[in-house]
Amino acid sequence: MGTTRTMEILVGAFMALGFVALFFLAMRVSNLSAAGAGDGYALIARFDNVGSLKVRAPVSMAGVRLGRVESIGFDAQTYQAVVTLRIEPAYDQIPTDTFANIYTAGLLGEQYVALDPGGSPDYLTNGDQIEHTQSALVLERMIGQFLFNQAQEGAQ
Amino acid sequence: MVMEALARLGRSGLAALAGVGRAHMLLAAAIAGLPELLPRPRLLLAQIYNIGVLSVLIIAVSGLFVGMVLGLQGYYVLNQFGAAESLGVMVAASLVRELGPVVTALLVAGRAGSALTAEIGLMKATEQLSALEMMAVNPVRRVLTPRFFGGCLAMPLLAAMFSALGVLGGWFVGVGLLGVDDGAFWSQMQAKLDFRGDVVNGVIKSLVFGVVVTWIALFQGYDATPTAAGVSRATTRSVVHAALAVLGLDFILTALMFGD
Amino acid sequence: MGNGVPDHPATTASSPEPPAAATAGGAEPLVRVRGLHFSRGDTVVFDGVDMDIPRGAVTAIMGPSGTGKTTLLKLISGQLRPQAGSIEVDGLDVHRLGLQDLYRLRTRMGMLFQSGALLDDLTVFENVAFPLREHGRLPPSLLRRLVLMKLQAVGLRGAADLLPAQLSGGMARRAALARAIALDPMMVMYDEPFTGQDPISMGVLVSLVHQLNDAGGLSSIIVSHDVPETLGIADHVYVIASGRILCSGPPAAVSTHADPRVRQFLDGAPDGPVHFHYPAAPLAEELLAVGRRRRW
Structure with missing residues (x-):
């Protein structure tokens, strides 16, 4: 019977x-508390260009992450990108006239959605659309514009 | 000549198909034994011991060293781009998503899977399975079912140990020996790794691998030719098939889980 | 399990119940085989076998190795399925039973395997206790007593705590016999019980089989090619070869049977109707033949 007991203890230790x-992987390696895809509410934002924005990219306000990009679709009527943002339920006081921008973290970092709060007393709720958006900056277009401006200044 | 070759090809194709069919029937029969296993947890316990506890040492040592190597190699590459702080992300992501489940499955296939195949094959060769049958005990439910569920349960836990120790190994090399910032190592890791997207998917992967590795091992043993040569061939086949299945499935699962 | 009747392997016609001749009426036979056809791949193992195995007697099935004697036992116990024909055990058609009923029938059958087939991670005691634990909820004290009695019957009570690997071949077979009779079956099938045993353990096994059959009131089927031992304890003998029954009857009748194939088997003549040589081309031809070189 002694061997059975040892085996039981060892199996118990193994499971533990x-x-x-x-638990270590959940709490220390990933960030379980900040998980929760599927919870919270969805907002929709239409962009002319999302650049290289990816699903699960962060959505932040004032540099604090409020949620993640849930899906990116394409509207064949308006030729716009339709981005669904999943915002955590704790942040339910986002004004209706909030501005959504796509920024890049660092020079080569990934792109994320930054929200700039407006002043409206009404708050966005599940399924609402963010009206004011600004597309991702595309490097080639920026350089093109910069050169164009330079050339214009030179001509004057 | 051509007809003969074609006929042979057809025959071996049919034989392979029949093998696949037998394997699935065996799997169904083994799973169907679960209700009989539940009131007798000691049988399951013994198999978790055989497959899990006895594999802890090799899993722990391998995990630690794989993590340390990842830390070393990752540091050299990332440091060239001045991104050594991302070392934690690199080590943890590769362990949790890929190396943990895959290497654990390969090690378990070699360490426990081959033992399962040999054990069952020998039980068949020495008529022990027949004897059970004659004692009106279903050998699939009595012998295979506890081993199957033992393997399925042990694999994710072993993979989690592998990944956790690997991260600690990478941390030891990166932070302890090479001087990466401790805070950046952990915080970048936490910021970039998602619980559901990375950890849970890794666990799902290792669960799938657990099912497949144990299934292949049990089937090869149960289907072995009951002779010494037959059992030794079955043992080899068990490890080879399990390794190929794990690598192939890993590709499919990765494509399903981590594709955008 | 009382003390056995003193056995005397030399005489056989003195068993309490006269063995029913294969076709004679009277008591319903325990096992009734009709028109049995079984083949494995292209080899025909049984080609129309009819057999009646009487109750309460020792029936021997003899024949050279490779004639499917073990296969016959597996067919009777329902581990294999014949291509045609039927096998009834105690009035039940083995191959028409559902799994549950088949298992219930098997609890009434014991089988002694050639290798013993003890579960090698369990002690002798646990091996004998195994069928009792699987099929009943006995209180531990009663279980212990039952197991010790079975072990006493085969003379292995002292070896209860040994593992199968620590037993000699003869002891393993006796332990397996104790396991086979653990559930007090109505019949025991012995697969080559005497093969590969030294004279002493052979004598022990012969007397055990005899004792169990007469004192335990069960029916025995012995499959064997050990002629003198088997003829010594059998009440009824079937000789099979190449898929058919060559002859059957009480041992005395069989041992004086005139058929040359039966004679060759019983007398152990190296050559006869069954040839010493595996079928092959004439030796000279093959030695002179060119070709069959190793190629690689």
């Missing part, structure tokens, strides 16, 4: 160790 490892 396995779950400790899982």
